[in-house]
Amino acid sequence: MENVSTAEKRAAAIRKAVRAIKRGSFLSYGEVARRAGLPGRARLVGQVLRESGDSPNLPWHRVTGAGGRIAFPAGSASARRQLQRLAREGVETRGNRAIVKRNAAGARSLDALLWKL
């Protein structure tokens, strides 16, 4: 049997976490990393998604930057593709970002305050 490198294991954990994101919702790279057991490895998530390509098996479009920000340059083909897929799942979008739902109390996250959403 071939040796499964730690890199491959981590990639598998990340893809699993991404597949677990429910339709109509989205998570940040950092949150995906945390759920994959790799806290602080947000960049690794991006790297794995990039090399994983666009598989129907992997809902990469449900992974956004912090606060729903789309990681791709606004207007780029990839950004539009991601926004369109999110919108099709019922996620509200505006500009180059997905709108983060606020809780019932109307409280916004600390980051949302920083980003003036």
Next chain:
DNA sequence: CGGGTGACAACGT
């Protein structure tokens, strides 16, 4: 070995 880079995040100004 050292430095730059990147589908990032958090904090400060």
Next chain:
DNA sequence: AACGTTGCCACCC
């Protein structure tokens, strides 16, 4: 909202 800095880690010169 816009930058600059730092932390993070895999890769590539």
